[in-house]
Amino acid sequence: MKVDVLLGLQWGDEGKGKVVDVLTPRYDAVARFQGGPNAGHTLEFEGKKYVLRSIPSGIFQHGQINIIGNGVVLDPVLFKQEAEELEKSGVDLRSILRISKKVHLITPTHRLLDAANEKAKGGKKIGTTGKGIGPTYTDKISRNGLRLGDAFHNFDEKYNALKAMHMARLASLDSTPEAEQLATLEDTWMDAIEYLKGFDIVDSEFLINGLLKEGKSVLCEGAQGTLLDIDFGSYPFVTSSNTISSGACSGLGVAPNKIGEVFGIFKAYCTRVGSGPFPTELFDATGKRIRDLGHEYGAVTGRERRCGWIDLVALKYTIMLNGVTQLIMMKSDVLDGFDEIKACTAYKIGDTVTTQFPYSIEEDIEPVYTTLPGWKTDMTGMQSEDEFPTEFKNYIEFLEKELETPITIVSIGPDRKQTIERTKK
Numbered sequence: 001m002k003v004d005v006l007l008g009l010q011w012g013d014e015g016k017g018k019v020v021d022v023l024t025p026r027y028d029a030v031a032r033f034q035g036g037p038n039a040g041h042t043l044e045f046e047g048k049k050y051v052l053r054s055i056p057s058g059i060f061q062h063g064q065i066n067i068i069g070n071g072v073v074l075d076p077v078l079f080k081q082e083a084e085e086l087e088k089s090g091v092d093l094r095s096i097l098r099i100s101k102k103v104h105l106i107t108p109t110h111r112l113l114d115a116a117n118e119k120a121k122g123g124k125k126i127g128t129t130g131k132g133i134g135p136t137y138t139d140k141i142s143r144n145g146l147r148l149g150d151a152f153h154n155f156d157e158k159y160n161a162l163k164a165m166h167m168a169r170l171a172s173l174d175s176t177p178e179a180e181q182l183a184t185l186e187d188t189w190m191d192a193i194e195y196l197k198g199f200d201i202v203d204s205e206f207l208i209n210g211l212l213k214e215g216k217s218v219l220c221e222g223a224q225g226t227l228l229d230i231d232f233g234s235y236p237f238v239t240s241s242n243t244i245s246s247g248a249c250s251g252l253g254v255a256p257n258k259i260g261e262v263f264g265i266f267k268a269y270c271t272r273v274g275s276g277p278f279p280t281e282l283f284d285a286t287g288k289r290i291r292d293l294g295h296e297y298g299a300v301t302g303r304e305r306r307c308g309w310i311d312l313v314a315l316k317y318t319i320m321l322n323g324v325t326q327l328i329m330m331k332s333d334v335l336d337g338f339d340e341i342k343a344c345t346a347y348k349i350g351d352t353v354t355t356q357f358p359y360s361i362e363e364d365i366e367p368v369y370t371t372l373p374g375w376k377t378d379m380t381g382m383q384s385e386d387e388f389p390t391e392f393k394n395y396i397e398f399l400e401k402e403l404e405t406p407i408t409i410v411s412i413g414p415d416r417k418q419t420i421e422r423t424k425k
Contacts, residue, residue, distance in 0.1 A: 002260030003031075003208070003218040003252075005245045008225030009318040011234075011272040013298070013305060014265040015330035015411060020057035020221050022409075022419050023263075028216035030058030031067035031208060033251030034241040035223025036106065036133035037078045050089075053082050056221050059091055065211075067204050070102035071241060071251020073136040074148065075111075076192035083195075099196070100204035101149030104140045106132040107159070108185035109166035116175035135166075137240035148201060151193055205253025212258060220248040226318035234361055237276025245322040264324035264405070266315060268332045268341075268395075271296050271305040277361040280308035280344045294334040309342040309369065312402050317357035319405055328409040329399070332392070333418075338374040341395060345370050345402065372398060380413045385422050396422075 006023070008014040024030055037053035052059075054074055056066040068074065086093050110132030118130070139145040144165060150158050170176050177185075211218055226232065228239040229247075241247065245262050248254065269290055272278045281287065287307045290296070296305035319327075335341055346355050346368035353368060375391035382388065388396075396407055410420045 001212045001215050001217055002258050003212065003220050003248065003254055004261040004263065005220045005222065005248045005259055005322075006263040006265065007222030007243065007245060007322060009227075009264045009266045009315055009322070009324070009327075010225045010270055010311075011227045011276075011278075012223075012225035013271055013273065013296075014225060014267055016221065016223075016265050017052060017057040018330075018411065018414065018416060018419070019263070019265055019328055019409065020219065021060060022416050023219060024058035024061040024064055026217065027058070027064060027219040029065040029067060029208070029211055029218045030056045030221055031069050031204070031218055031252055032056045032072055032221045032223065033069045033248045034071040034243060035239065036073040036131055036136070037075050037082075038131045038133055038224075048089075050086075054079055055082055055086065055093075055097065058219065058221070059086065059093065059096060063096055065207075066097050067207065067252075068097070068099045068103060069204050069208075069252040070100040071247060072100070072103050073106055073133055073140070073241075074099070074103045074196075075106040075131065076196050077189055078131075080192040080195045094199060098200050098202045098204060098207060099148060101147065101201055102204070103148045104136050104145045105148060105150075105193075106136045107146065107162065107166070108182065108189050109163055109170065110135045110139075112170060112175065112177055112182075113166055116170055116173040119175070120173055134240045148196065151197055155193075208252055208254060209258075212254075220252060220254075222247065226321060227314060229321075232321055234276050237274070244318075259323075261326060262322050262324045263326050263328055264319055264322055265328045265330060266310075267294075267330050268310060268335050269294075270308045270311050270314075272308075273298055273303055273305050277365075278306055278308060279314075279347065279361055279365045280311045280367050281306050282308045290334060293337075294331055309344060309367070310399075311344045311367070312399070313344060313347055313355055313357055315403055316355070319403060324405055326409075327400075327403065327405050327407045328411070329396070329407050330411040332410055333378075333380050333412045335374065336378055336380075337376065339376070340374050341372045342369040343372065343398070343402075344368065370398075380418060382412060382420065385410070385420055388420075 058064050058066050083093055113135040114130050114132045146162050224239045224243045226244055229243045230238050249256055290307040344367040346353050348366040349363055373391050375389040377389040408422055412418045
């Protein structure tokens with residue numbers, strides 16, 4: 001058996017949680033392979049809405065194993081809050097969730113450092129969510145990190161060494177916290193560590209490879225989006241991990257030859273949260289209309305998302321990087337009422353027109369658009385692709401031709417039932 005990978009192809013917020021929830025019944029296990037608790041995956045079904053931060057989106061289905069892999073950075077306090085909310089709603093979390101010993105822990109001082117670092121950047125802020133994710137990955141790479149498995153091995157000594165290093169850094173940034181404030185944060189954090197220790201903490205690389213050896217199927221869930229990848233995204237306005245499909249190998253301990261299908265998720269338009277360049281961003285009434293119709297506000301932070309037309313130059317690039325085999329288009333219904341739809345098919349940079357994603361998109365880029373007629377039809381109640389209006393079918397065919405990859409699933413609303421699987425040609 002091979003693992004299938006599901007990830008976002010834009011700047012995150014593509015709707016990965018919903019699709020994982022829809023696909024989970026076909027798999028024996030779902031594993032999250034990178035990212036931190038800023039990644040809010042929203043799921044809606046049976047009239048209820050759930051937001052997941054660190055826990056995989058497969059927990060609501062039929063008892064599949066859900067795994068938080070080693071590539072994830074975990075905030076014990078936020079995890080405890082999330083887990084307790086799920087247990088209150090009836091999810092038997094302890095029986096289905098496994099957590100890697102090798103996940104790195106976000107400490108209270110990581111969060112304080114995140115805020116202090118952003119403040120120090122002044123007008124050049126990255127636009128982080130302040131969850132301590134960047135500093136935690138920094139410590140991981142510099143070999144100073146604290147892992148969940150350390151909770152069973154000289155934990156106090158390792159924690160205090162890391163805290164001392166952080167306090168020196170905070171002092172240099174003139175951001176030393178009050179002793180009472182830090183003590184309160186630490187008490188809450190240590191309580192959450194004890195809560196975490198009540199879950200099944202495992203060598204997840206052996207667990208996943210063992211499942212594959214037994215002939216079991218595994219779906220790997222990514223967070224954020226490809227354009228936020230630390231190596232290939234719009235650097236430096238990126239996240240701190242590899243969000244592309246190869247990140248599943250390092251984030252879960254599976255070999256490259258074990259990857260099967262790669263599901264690439266994108267919106268029928270484009271959004272971005274926080275700072276950073278965005279070539280197709282709309283600053284007019286159309287952009288505001290997309291934001292309002294799409295309820296484009298962060299699931300965890302509530303931050304307003306920037307909106308624009310779909311960018312096919314960027315999508316071709318991310319499809320290439322991930323080896324995408326199937327495309328999944330989300331939020332098609334948001335564009336139901338538009339007279340015309342635009343798609344960026346090239347960039348004009350100075351006197352040059354290119355379809356290749358450039359080294360830096362901070363340059364003065366003018367999008368070259370192709371305009372297509374809108375479908376002017378409410379699709380939210382449709383049950384199959386046969387009901388799609390001709391103009392929408394033409395939009396799908398146009399995208400498939402440009403992207404050279406089949407669109408096999410189309411989402412026409414937030415509920416899991418509003419998901420149309422297309423016939424493969």
